Every structure is written in C-alpha cells, then in structure tokens.
Amino acid sequence: MLLLLGCSARKRHDTQPLPAILRYDGPLYQDLRAFLRRRGWPPALRIGTFSAEYGLIGALAPIPDYERRLDSERAAQLRSTVLATLARWRDLADRTVLVAGSLYVSSLLPALQAAGYSSVTVVPGAIGEKRAHLGRALQALPSVLQTRHDPVDMGRRTVFFPDWEDFLDPDFDFLTEHFSGPPGARRRVHAATALGEPISDGILVSLAQRLTHKGLLKQLDRSDPRSTAPQQLRQYYQLPDDAILFGDCGAFSYVEEEEPPITVSEAAFLYHIYGFDLGASVDHIPAPYLPLPERQRRLQLTLANAAAFLAEARHYGSFHPVGVVHGLDAADYARSTALLIEMGYRHLGIGGLVFRSDREIAEIVRAVAAVRASMRRRIWIHLFGIFRPKLQHLFEESRVDSFDTASYYRKAWLRSDQNYLGVDGRWYSAIRVPVSSDPRNRRKLLQRGIRPEDAVELEQQALRALVAYAAGEQDVESTLDAVLAYDSLIDRDDLARRDLRSLYRRTLLARPWEQCPCVVCRSLGIHVVIFRGGERNRRRGIHNTRLLYRQVRNGDQCFPADHE
Ligand SMILES: [Zn+2]
Known part of the structure; x- marks a missing residue:
C-alpha cells in the first residue's frame, strides 16, 4: 500500500533536519507514528508526503524546519515534479491510499491518473473520518515486529563488525578478474556473511550514514523510492537470525559540529523501524583538544540525551537501549557510568576511547568496571571502536563484554x-x-x-x-x-x-x-x-x-x- 499524506502546518521545530514523518506533527502523523510504534513498519507499507515546500517526498526523507502552506499557485508550480516522482514510484505498491485535504487531493489525483496509477482510494470526510479510515487501513497490513536479542543473556563476549558498505562479488573470477556483472547488476554478499561462518556476532551500523553517501542509511534525494520505507537491515545484510544488529550515532563523524545532527527522538525512531537489536544513545564526544567548558557542556548534553533516549526507547520497546558513557578522565567515566545505571540502563557503551592511549584506556576501563561490579544487576559493557591487543588481558579481567573493530579487516590493505x-x-x-x-x-x-x-x-x-x-x-x-x-x-x-x-x-x-x-x-x-x-x-x-x-x-x- 502506498499511503500519500499532505504536509501538516503543525511541525516539530528541531533545528536538525528530521525525516518528514517526524517533522510533521498533525493528527494523521501522530496516529501514524503511534501505529508504527506499536506494530513496527509493515513490510507492505510505503509512505509519501506532499510537502508545500519540497513537493512529493518519501516519509523518511530528512527535511529542515520551514513555514509554508500549500495554495493553488504553489500546487501548480509543483505539478511537473510531482508527476515525475509518481512515475518513479509507480511500482512501489499495488494500491494507493490518499489521505489529505482537498487542495492536496485536487493536485495529486489528476497526477496519479496521468502517471497510470490504477487502484487509488481517496479517503473522504472530515479529519475524524480520515483518521478512522487511516487506522483501519494500517491495521489491515500484516506486521513483523519481533522481540530483539539481548546480548546480556548470551553471557559471552561479543564482537561487532562495523559496516561501511563492505560488499563482495561472490562470483568474482580471480584468474580472469571478471565480475558477475556490470556495476549495479552484480551479485553481492556482505563481508560479515561472505565466509559462510561468522566473523562477528553482529554488525554495528552508524546512523551517521545518513549524513554520507554510503551505506543503507545514506542520503538519498527526497523523492527516491527508497525513502518511502525502511529496508530491514537483517535482510539487507543477509544476516542469520542470531546475529545482532547494533546501531550507534557515529559521533566521530560530527565531533567538529556544535550539536549532534541526529535528535534523540529520530535516533530512537530509526532504531525501531529498521529493526535494530541494540541502539546507542545520542552522544557528543568531549574530545580532549576542545576547550574545557565545551567538553563539560558535551558531557552534560550526552547525559541529558541518555535520559531522554531511555524514555523514548522504553516507549518503543523493540530494541535494547545502550547508554553511551563519556568522561574527561577516568573518575568522570565512573561517575557517568553510575548515573546511567541509576537512570535504568542495563547496556553501556564506552565512547571516546579512540583518542586515548592504552594507559588511559586501562584506567577508564578499570574505573567503569569497578562501578559495574558494585551493582546488583548484570550490566553489559561495550567498548566503541577499539580493540587494543595489548589490553585484552585487562579487558578479560574487567569482564568487558563487547567490542567493535574493523582494524584487522582494514589492515589487509593499509600501507x-x-x-x-x-x-x-x-x-x-x-x-x-x-x-x-x-x-x-x-x-x-x-x-x-x-x-x-x-x-x-x-x-x-x-x-x-x-x-x-x-x-x-x-x-x-x-x-x-x-x-x-x-x-x-x-x-x-x-x-x-x-x-x-x-x-x-x-x-x-x-x-x-x-x-x-x-x-x-x-x-x-x-x-x-x-x-x-x-x-x-x-x-x-x-x-x-x-x-x-x-x-x-x-x-x-x-x-x-x-x-x-
Ligand atoms: Zn584464511
């Protein structure tokens, strides 16, 4: 089902770009989000939004905050791009449901007909009737929301393979050096699954891919058909059921920016709809080279985000929230650890370690482990982005549960x-x-x-x-x-x-x-x-x-x- 909605005057005003489905905050969008929260994103659902500012766009396309209402003049200006987008979307679904105000309908309906859409339902009536109809249409879609793996229950050390679009051609011929097809038409298999035996317990995927042109979550043009629905990550990576999908915000990619480009509610929403098992809170690295007041501000921001993120994650209930721990020194890391556990986190990820020497990392890990040991609950600890062969003995002793590292992978082609x-x-x-x-x-x-x-x-x-x-x-x-x-x-x-x-x-x-x-x-x-x-x-x-x-x-x- 391709669901087409009009934009709503009521919006969230976060300064970061937000997916259209989060930016718009009218009653239909609230209903839609409540449904997605309860049921996950049904595989058969595609959603497009007719934006007065951007034309017809996918519901997952990020858009900045803006103020503009659709009038007949604007609708006429957008006509040709709307038609072009509908032509790109024609094969997305076998039927189209249009839930929007009359001006949107009078623009979209002729365009849908011109683009050759055959099964189109226009939902009539006032807003109450539209909401009821939308609710029934969504309820009728089969959903696949699953409970997620909790690595705490696995009781063993886990290793994650960080993904940056590492695909191979399984049929590459090493003697002739021929691929299985031209670029774009090749067979492909992800590095983490290529071997037929696991090389990790799962994949770490960064939401920061949204700021780049690489990876499943990469930036697309707003009317790209792929921005109308999330592709399930497990399917995309061809991962077995027992592999764990871990999402983080990729804080290193925005360490130079004043604010994280991803909001707490966006991160939680994306972890939920893409089917992550674990999702990390939105952190901002207090990098050692920054002025002290800025480092302290980032530390506070990271803690405040962690509190808000935990509430959001509980709201969804589909993925396990991982609180990201930062600190200016080891004592700080220990304090943050205690605060996050007090908030209710059961999974922690230690961030900012890439900047640190082995000696500093050892101090930090000891301090965090000491706090953890004083807790009655079992707390799972992941170290972000480091492996450090020389410290493995200490990590084992401190019962560090989990790592993500691509260092052995990348060594293959480093000079x-x-x-x-x-x-x-x-x-x-x-x-x-x-x-x-x-x-x-x-x-x-x-x-x-x-x-x-x-x-x-x-x-x-x-x-x-x-x-x-x-x-x-x-x-x-x-x-x-x-x-x-x-x-x-x-x-x-x-x-x-x-x-x-x-x-x-x-x-x-x-x-x-x-x-x-x-x-x-x-x-x-x-x-x-x-x-x-x-x-x-x-x-x-x-x-x-x-x-x-x-x-x-x-x-x-x-x-x-x-x-x-
Ligand atoms: Zn080998």
Whole structure:
C-alpha cells in the first residue's frame, strides 16, 4: 500500500533536519507514528508526503524546519515534479491510499491518473473520518515486529563488525578478474556473511550514514523510492537470525559540529523501524583538544540525551537501549557510568576511547568496571571502536563484554607490512601487484613516460609468476624478480624495493595461505596474499577478522602484537 499524506502546518521545530514523518506533527502523523510504534513498519507499507515546500517526498526523507502552506499557485508550480516522482514510484505498491485535504487531493489525483496509477482510494470526510479510515487501513497490513536479542543473556563476549558498505562479488573470477556483472547488476554478499561462518556476532551500523553517501542509511534525494520505507537491515545484510544488529550515532563523524545532527527522538525512531537489536544513545564526544567548558557542556548534553533516549526507547520497546558513557578522565567515566545505571540502563557503551592511549584506556576501563561490579544487576559493557591487543588481558579481567573493530579487516590493505594474519599468529606482508588500468596507476605510468599497455605485460608476468610459485612450478627469487620488475614501474624507489623483497620473500616462503582452513584461503590460494583490488583485499580482511573472532570466542588473550 502506498499511503500519500499532505504536509501538516503543525511541525516539530528541531533545528536538525528530521525525516518528514517526524517533522510533521498533525493528527494523521501522530496516529501514524503511534501505529508504527506499536506494530513496527509493515513490510507492505510505503509512505509519501506532499510537502508545500519540497513537493512529493518519501516519509523518511530528512527535511529542515520551514513555514509554508500549500495554495493553488504553489500546487501548480509543483505539478511537473510531482508527476515525475509518481512515475518513479509507480511500482512501489499495488494500491494507493490518499489521505489529505482537498487542495492536496485536487493536485495529486489528476497526477496519479496521468502517471497510470490504477487502484487509488481517496479517503473522504472530515479529519475524524480520515483518521478512522487511516487506522483501519494500517491495521489491515500484516506486521513483523519481533522481540530483539539481548546480548546480556548470551553471557559471552561479543564482537561487532562495523559496516561501511563492505560488499563482495561472490562470483568474482580471480584468474580472469571478471565480475558477475556490470556495476549495479552484480551479485553481492556482505563481508560479515561472505565466509559462510561468522566473523562477528553482529554488525554495528552508524546512523551517521545518513549524513554520507554510503551505506543503507545514506542520503538519498527526497523523492527516491527508497525513502518511502525502511529496508530491514537483517535482510539487507543477509544476516542469520542470531546475529545482532547494533546501531550507534557515529559521533566521530560530527565531533567538529556544535550539536549532534541526529535528535534523540529520530535516533530512537530509526532504531525501531529498521529493526535494530541494540541502539546507542545520542552522544557528543568531549574530545580532549576542545576547550574545557565545551567538553563539560558535551558531557552534560550526552547525559541529558541518555535520559531522554531511555524514555523514548522504553516507549518503543523493540530494541535494547545502550547508554553511551563519556568522561574527561577516568573518575568522570565512573561517575557517568553510575548515573546511567541509576537512570535504568542495563547496556553501556564506552565512547571516546579512540583518542586515548592504552594507559588511559586501562584506567577508564578499570574505573567503569569497578562501578559495574558494585551493582546488583548484570550490566553489559561495550567498548566503541577499539580493540587494543595489548589490553585484552585487562579487558578479560574487567569482564568487558563487547567490542567493535574493523582494524584487522582494514589492515589487509593499509600501507604496512601487516596485511595477512597467519594461523601461526604472525602478520605477513601482502604482495602488491597494482591494477595497471586503475586511473591513478595509469596516471603514474604516463607521468613516467611508460605506456600503460607496456606495463600490462609485466603485470601479467608478475601474476603468472605468483600463481606458478604457489603451484610449486617457479622458485622464489625469480617470482620476486617478476613482482618487483612490475612494481618498479608504478611508484617505489630502490630502497623501498629492497625492503619489499625481503618482506615478500618471507610471505612466499611461509606459504601461510596453505595453513588456513577458512573458505577464503581454501578457494583463493595465493590470491589471498596478493594486494590487488577490493575483491582480494576485502577477502584478506575477512580472513583476518575470522581469526580475531575465533581468538575472542576462545577467550584467547595472546593476540598478535602490532609489531613483532
Ligand atoms: Zn584464511
């Protein structure tokens, strides 16, 4: 069902942009939100709003506060864009229900007919009758609201994989380097589920994706069909039922702004309709480099938001609220922890740690753990954005329950000598064979007077040599010659290349890909240690993350140090 509503004069006046369905606050919108709160977002429901300011937009499209009423002149101005939007939305639903005032109806109805909508119901009558009709139409939709996982009950340490749109083509051919289709039409599988065995207990998704152009929650144009309904995250990531969806606000992305761009009620609403299991309160990081009064203001704001957020979360009852703890020092963190537990939080997430040294983190975690130990209830503690191999012993001792980290994943393609974690616990350097057709590499080649076509032959020789080495058909030194002959065309000086030779030799001689039983290593062979393109590099990251996950699950405290 495509539900079309008119905008309402009554609005919330939050300064941050709000989804249209939260911005408008007339009786129909209040009814709609009350329904969504009780029943979740029915999979068959799409909602559009005819805004006097923005034309026909999806109900989830964020809009700033404004003041404008629809009159016949404005309706005439908007006619062509409304028609274009309806053309984009035609296949969203098999029927359309129009619940709006007469001016909206007289604009939308001819446009719906012109755009070829066949089953359109115009709800007649005064506002009371419209509300009753809307209520009946919504009640008739099947809903799928589920109770959410509580990791507290799992009683073991959890690891979350932070998502930034990490998808792979499961049918990528590593020999021909062909994808399963052109961009946009490829098969895709999320990094967290690609392996067929878990590499984390769930995914951490940041609401701050709404400020970016990446991820499921990314910014869309206001009339994009996807802004008419939330896509269920579990489905989007193809996650198994027992995987946990954890949402946070991504406070690092707005640390430079005066106020969080996400309001408390918006965060709670989004956690609810997207089907999160856990949702973090709206925090504002009191970063150490800010002036003291500003840091204190942010601390107070974070606590006030946490109180308001807990009330909102209880209102929805569908996800478990996580109170985000900040502090200027360890004693402050302890105070905030006590306050949040007193408010009623059972799940806490310690934020702002990325800025801190291992020593500071150790102090903070000890202080928070001491407060937690004094409580009668079991309190779940998550550390946001850090893993810190050297502190694992302390984290285990302090009974830290949960982490999110992409560090082992991203190491796969960082410019360092630690790209592939062996099952022997040692890091290995991946072997770079850059893609010569990549625009940046083409530019480098041209700058050095080398025709990209000439580089292709050396590139292919390097790849062939590596595959032959893996098969036992070529010796290590001639393989290194081939790899470095191509490498020298791209960007390295001779000194760096001497280092590379010994790093690469170490990787090749150890043959770590032969010792790992994971699906990536079994199916890619030596390609898993070739540093080349997202398909190989992300799979290497998945392999690394699997090892990290297994170590955490086994309660292993001996994590490979960053430098051997
Ligand atoms: Zn592996």
